[in-house]
């Protein structure tokens with residue numbers, strides 16, 4: 001049976017969310033093709049990851065090598081090429097992340113297979129792979145048709161596919177020996193340095209009250225921050241709020257800011273541009289307050305309040321009777 005490869009992305013002892021999103025996408029595409037999806041796990045001492053992934057993928061292909069412990073596109077490329085030559089998957093999915101952007105182009109050149117980057121949709125129609133890419137800052141969607149080839153590569157934009165719940169399937173774990181014979185030292189992993197978090201880390205918050213340009217000005221912020229605190233949450237914002245210096249950059253949610261997945265996300269005066277929504281649509285419950293009933297934010301909201309935020313904020317400040 002033909003396969004779709006999904007390259008597992010892991011860092012600092014954790015499988016990254018994009019892996020689960022790609023597994024879901026890979027599973028859907030594979031079932032349409034009568035094929036199966038395979039999680040390709042490259043690393044060192046990654047037995048625990050393999051077991052975790054076996055609940056999600058039909059098969060987990062593992063290559064362990066000390067040179068694969070941390071992501072490095074050079075050994076990764078060598079190992080992936082040898083696996084692709086051996087198993088001949090018709091499609092290999094890679095995350096459109098710093099990791100994937102480093103690896104995918106050279107892999108595509110090495111294998112001579114087409115690559116479509118930053119896909120927000122993939123399908124197989126009229127005997128061809130087709131991809132959708134969002135271009136010009138999300139204003140236009142381009143439909144791409146790929147030329148005929150033995151194999152294809154696609155990098156998927158994070159946050160587009162939701163990671164499905166574990167299916168409880170016990171996929172087989174296949175261990176392949178590493179084809180790396182000698183040390184590759186042209187490019188070396190030295191150290192992973194986490195970007196310093198100044199002030200509040202919005203990515204860890206369970207409740208986020210997020211403000212957009214629709215609040216009108218920075219003078220509204222203290223009142224909204226008070227509401228956020230009384231709910232046990234933190235304040236975040238859309239990009240124009242940062243551009244206008246109403247709040248610092250570390251509070252920005254969006255493709256050029258932070259990705260958040262709180263239990264509750266309250267969007268106040270935010271229109272719901274794709275660049276914002278991509279990074280907050282994984283929130284458990286989204287509440288939108290916007291005076292325009294046609295604002296796109298209502299498309300992702302679980303609850304919507306169509307009103308001027310000035311009328312709603314005082315109500316949010318009132319605690320129901322009996323609540324401490």
Ligand SMILES: Cc1cc2nc3c(=O)[nH]c(=O)nc-3n(C[C@H](O)[C@H](O)[C@H](O)COP(=O)(O)OP(=O)(O)OC[C@H]3O[C@@H](n4cnc5c(N)ncnc54)[C@H](O)[C@@H]3O)c2cc1C
Pocket residue numbers: 136137211212213214215237238239240241252253254255256257258268269270271272273274275276289290291292295307308309310
């Ligand atoms: C390359 C690129 C990267 C980007 N990255 C990001 C990013 O990381 N994060 C991000 O957020 N954006 C980003 N953007 C910008 C994005 O395209 C939007 O312009 C932005 O998200 C809009 O912000 P907003 O919703 O606050 O403002 P607007 O689009 O102006 O929306 C304001 C909303 O407030 C509502 N409103 C007005 N007055 C009231 C009121 N009194 N009460 C209630 N509602 C009211 C309006 O109806 C409107 O819907 C990026 C753009 C590009 C091109």
